[in-house]
Amino acid sequence: MPSPLLRRLVSAALLALLSHTMIGAPASAGTGHREARPADEAFLGIRLLEIPANRMDDPRSHAFIVDHVNPGTTFTRRFEVYSTSAKPQHVRLYAGAADIRGARFTFAPGRTPNELSSWITLNRPAADLPAHGSAPVKATIAVPAWATKAERYAVIWAEVSSAGPDPRGNVALVNRVGIRVYLDVGPGGEPPSDFRIGGIVPQRTGDGQPKVVATVANTGRRAIDVEGQLTLSAGPSSLSAGPFPTDRDTTLAPGEQGEVTVLLGKVLPDGPWKFRLALRGGRIGHTATGTLTFPAKPGSWGPPASLDSPLTLALSLAGLVALVAAVILLIGLRRLRARQRIPAAGHLRGDLV
CATH class of the missing domain: 2.60.40.10 (Immunoglobulins)
Incomplete structure (x- = not known):
C-alpha cells in the first residue's frame, strides 16, 4: 500500500495537471474555460453575465474581465457558475494568481495569491448547485489609491472536488474552471494595443x-x-x-x-x-x-x-481602384453617347427601339 507521503505527492501532481488542463486556451465569446470533454459527459462551467458598454466591440471582454482603471477605483462584474451534472455540486469560489510567461497565460497552483487577486472579493465563498443548476456570483475589484502603474493578471476560480482519498489510497480529484482577469492600472486613458x-x-x-x-x-x-x-x-x-x-x-x-x-x-x-x-x-x-x-x-x-510587401499591396490596391474607375468612366461614356443618338421629341423614327 502506498505511504501517506506518496499519496499526498501523487494528489498534488494530479491537481496541478488537471488545473493546467482546465484553462489552457481562451474560450469562445460568452463562455468560460473548461476542459474538452465528450458531449454526453457532465462538466462545470463559468461565464460572464455583463460586459462594459465601452468594451462591447472587444471580443476578449465577452469571455474575460478586461479593463483599465485609475488607482482608487472600485468596480464589479457579475458571472455565473453552472453544472451539467445530474448530481448536486458544491462549488468553491476564490481568486488566484496568474501571469504571462513564454507566450502563454499561466496560473499559480491552488489558492496562491498575488497583488490583483488580493483586490478581488466575491460575494460568496461557495455555491451549492442543484442537478443541472447554476448560481450567480458578483466579483468586486477594489484598486487601492496607492496602486502603481502596471497591468496585472489573475483568475477567478470555481472548483469542485471528490470527497478525498479513500482507505485504499486513491487520490482526490479536483476540477476547476476560471475567468481570466486582465487589469491595467494607471492615470489617464488606456494604453494602446497593437x-x-x-x-x-x-x-x-x-x-x-x-x-x-x-x-x-x-x-x-x-x-x-x-x-x-x-x-x-x-x-x-x-x-x-x-x-x-x-x-x-x-x-x-x-x-x-x-x-x-x-x-x-x-x-x-x-x-x-x-x-x-x-x-x-x-x-x-x-x-x-x-x-x-x-x-x-x-x-x-x-x-x-x-x-x-506593403508596396505590392499598395500597387495592387491602386490597380484595383484604377480598374473600377475605368469601368465607371466607360459606362458613363456609353450612356452619354446613347443619349446623344436619341432624336428630339416629335421627330422619332418608326424603327427606334
Missing part, C-alpha cells in the same frame, strides 16, 4: 500533417490574446482550402514575441499556395498575405513564406 506579424514558415508534423507557424510580436502596451484563421487559394489545379483556425493559447505580454500555429488537412498537396493569414488581438486586427509551399517530408520545415 501587434506585428513577422515570419511565416510552412511545416509538416511527424505524421505528415501540414502546419503553418507565424511569429507575432506584441508592439503595444497591453497584453493580447492572438487568434485568427488561414485561407489558401490558387493552389495546384486551382485548389482553394480553408479557412483553418489558429491555435487559441497564444497570449503575449507587452514587448513579448511568440508563435501562432495553424494545423491544416492532411490531404493538402505541397503547393505552391497563395495564403491569407488574418489575426486579431482584442480590437486590433492585422493580415499577412503571400505564397508558401509545404515540405514533402514529414517532420520537416519548408522555406519561409514569400510575403507580399
